[in-house]
Amino acid sequence: xxxxxxxxxxxxxxxxxxxxxxxxxxxxxxxxxxxxxxxxxxxxxxxxxxxxxxxxxxxxxxxxxxxxxxxxxxxxxxxxxxxxxxxxxxxxxxxxxxxxxxxxxxxxxxxxxxxxxxxxxxxxxxxxxxxxxxxxxxxxxxxxxxxxxxxxxxxxxxxxxxxxxxxxxxxxxxxxxxxxxxxxxxxxxxxxxxxxxxxxxxxxxxxxxxxxxxxxxxxxxxxxxxxxxxxxxxxxxxxxxxxxxxxxxxxxxxxxxxxxxxxxxxxxxxxxxxxxxxxxxxxxxxxxxxxxxxxxxxxxxxxx
Numbered sequence: 001x002x003x004x005x006x007x008x009x010x011x012x013x014x015x016x017x018x019x020x021x022x023x024x025x026x027x028x029x030x031x032x033x034x035x036x037x038x039x040x041x042x043x044x045x046x047x048x049x050x051x052x053x054x055x056x057x058x059x060x061x062x063x064x065x066x067x068x069x070x071x072x073x074x075x076x077x078x079x080x081x082x083x084x085x086x087x088x089x090x091x092x093x094x095x096x097x098x099x100x101x102x103x104x105x106x107x108x109x110x111x112x113x114x115x116x117x118x119x120x121x122x123x124x125x126x127x128x129x130x131x132x133x134x135x136x137x138x139x140x141x142x143x144x145x146x147x148x149x150x151x152x153x154x155x156x157x158x159x160x161x162x163x164x165x166x167x168x169x170x171x172x173x174x175x176x177x178x179x180x181x182x183x184x185x186x187x188x189x190x191x192x193x194x195x196x197x198x199x200x201x202x203x204x205x206x207x208x209x210x211x212x213x214x215x216x217x218x219x220x221x222x223x224x225x226x227x228x229x230x231x232x233x234x235x236x237x238x239x240x241x242x243x244x245x246x247x248x249x250x251x252x253x254x255x256x257x258x259x260x261x262x263x264x265x266x267x268x269x270x271x272x273x274x275x276x277x278x279x280x281x282x283x284x285x286x287x288x289x290x291x292x293x294x295x296x297x298x299x300x301x302x303x304x
Contacts, residue, residue: 014254015055015064019074022051026079029197034188041189042197047235049201052079054237054253060089061249077175081198082147084172087154087165098246101222102215104296112215115295126294133290135283138210143202207232207279211291212242214274215298221272225260228278240279243271 025048033041056075058064065071076085091108100106104114111133118126131137132145158165183194216222226233226240233240237253244251244260244267251259260267268275276282285291 010066012064012252015058015252018051019055019064022048022055026052030183030187030189030194032188034190034193038189038193042193045189045194045197046200046204047231049080049198050204050235051237053201053205054235054239056085056088057092057239058237058253060092063252077179078172079179079198080201081176081179081195082143082202083150084168086168086171087150096246096249098219098222101219102213102296104299107213109209110213111294112296113294115299118295129294130290133292133294135207135210135287135291138206139203142206143199146202146206204232204235207282208236208239211276211282211286212240214292215296216272216274217298218272220270221274223271224274224276225267225271226276226279226282227260228276229257230278232279243267243274 025044029041029045029048033044052075059068059071059075062068063071065074072085078085095101095107095109097106102110102112104110104112104117113121113129121129128141129145132142154165154169180191180194183189184191187194212224212226213222214224220243223243223246224240225243228240238256239245239253241256241260244256247267247270248259
């Protein structure tokens with residue numbers, strides 16, 4: 001799937017400034033902080049990798065430059081090592097078809113299973129996936145599960161004729177090799193520490209995606225609002241105002257809270273009150289408890 005062709009007329013300086021700050025923090029975490037404390041460097045790197053992923057998301061939606069190729073070039077390197085930018089872009093744009101949100105087949109970012117497929121899974125895997133539906137599970141094993149599913153899915157797509165995926169992954173591995181070579185040869189941080197930070201950077205992102213969509217009869221009721229203004233909201237670039245983002249994906253991250261505030265009643269009515277005050281509320285409710293069943297609750301056991 002290609003990026004929409006419309007271009008923006010202006011440079012978005014808050015985002016451009018944040019890109020510079022993000023790379024500065026990444027370099028400081030890799031080159032300087034380990035000389036003071038590795039246990040300070042690793043958390044800084046985790047947060048920087050999380051922010052970099054959110055900046056990649058901004059470019060998918062046409063920010064922060066009218067020249068899309070240049071915007072992508074600014075964030076293309078896979079600082080988190082795991083997901084090729086091009087695959088994230090294509091799957092995320094497909095995910096923005098609200099009529100298919102949460103569908104186990106048509107939404108590439110869904111966490112639900114077809115109930116018929118679910119019944120056929122071995123017991124140990126069902127237990128593992130139920131644990132993954134708690135916030136603790138999503139933080140601990142969520143990145144591993146999603147990465148396995150992602151790679152396996154692309155392998156099957158390649159087998160089914162999408163041969164261009166081999167080149168996408170080849171370009172991604174070149175980017176990964178550049179980062180690993182730099183860290184190994186010039187960094188004060190050991191490579192194992194960077195790998196740990198990459199994994200847990202993805203874990204932090206899982207907090208955002210944990211319940212940003214739910215199964216609901218009406219498309220508008222499937223997307224959450226988390227009215228948080230703390231560190232997590234910053235790292236996610238206000239994408240916790242997720243119903244606003246889905247309704248108006250061209251709105252830049254720094255305008256999402258204002259857009260929600262101006263039409264608060266409209267957005268909460270449209271998403272059927274799918275709302276949390278902050279992430280602390282989500283942690284209290286779901287850290288040890290699954291948020292919902294893994295099989296899609298609105299599909300029957302025949303997959304309908």
